[in-house]
Amino acid sequence: MSGPLVVLVGPMGVGKSTVGQLLAERLGVGHRDTDDDIEAGQGRTIAEIFVDEGEPVFRAIEKQAVHRALTEHDGVLALGGGAILDEDTRALLGGQRVVYLSMDVEEAVKRTGLNVARPLLAVNPRKQWRELMEARRHLYEEVATAVVPTDGRTPEEVAQAALDAL
Ligand code: S3P
Numbered sequence: 001m002s003g004p005l006v007v008l009v010g011p012m013g014v015g016k017s018t019v020g021q022l023l024a025e026r027l028g029v030g031h032r033d034t035d036d037d038i039e040a041g042q043g044r045t046i047a048e049i050f051v052d053e054g055e056p057v058f059r060a061i062e063k064q065a066v067h068r069a070l071t072e073h074d075g076v077l078a079l080g081g082g083a084i085l086d087e088d089t090r091a092l093l094g095g096q097r098v099v100y101l102s103m104d105v106e107e108a109v110k111r112t113g114l115n116v117a118r119p120l121l122a123v124n125p126r127k128q129w130r131e132l133m134e135a136r137r138h139l140y141e142e143v144a145t146a147v148v149p150t151d152g153r154t155p156e157e158v159a160q161a162a163l164d165a166l
Contacts, residue, residue, distance in 0.1 A: 003070050003096055004077040005029055006166060009084055009140055010101035011132065012121070013112040015155050016078035019101060022159035029075035034083060037065045046080075050119035063089060070096070081132075082120075084139045093143040099162045100144035105129045107151045 005027060008016045017033050024031035038061055039045055049058045059082070066083050070092055083089055103111070108129045112121055121128050141147070146165035150158050 012081040020078040024076040
């Protein structure tokens with residue numbers, strides 16, 4: 001199988017970056033995060049891209065970054081929470097080992113709260129979260145080869161569960 005050893009998907013704030021780093025350490029491979037790639041490539045934050053250009057432009061930039069990382073990276077790859085909205089991206093994930101880190105809505109609200117750095121949650125986080133989860137849960141499940149629930153677990157425990165699921 002070419003491409004990353006493992007791809008992490010799941011909602012914002014679920015711990016993809018933290019768990020991804022732990023997983024990479026334990027597997028002895030590199031870690032990459034498409035949000036970081038986008039910010040480095042654009043020289044501005046994701047929040048700034050949303051404000052300056054709107055979500056559709058961000059999604060186009062994200063799609064390119066995700067496709068590039070899927071070809072270039074062979075370690076652990078964490079994707080931004082909305083990357084799976086794109087049909088071509090979901091198709092590309094078809095041949096990959098994909099771990100979906102899941103959490104329930106109340107846990108999501110508790111972990112992220114009102115979050116200005118995350119443009120999709122800047123107003124009424126509980127309502128936004130419900131809508132986001134309803135729209136996306138089935139997409140995460142569609143691409144996942146394993147589902148690891150994170151509620152009530154530490155990042156170390158989640159990383160171990162993800163390792164066990166590989
Ligand atoms: C988004 C998730 C964020 C980031 C952007 C949009 C989303 O990534 O890409 O704010 O649509 O869920 P994280 O999941 O890494 O926070």
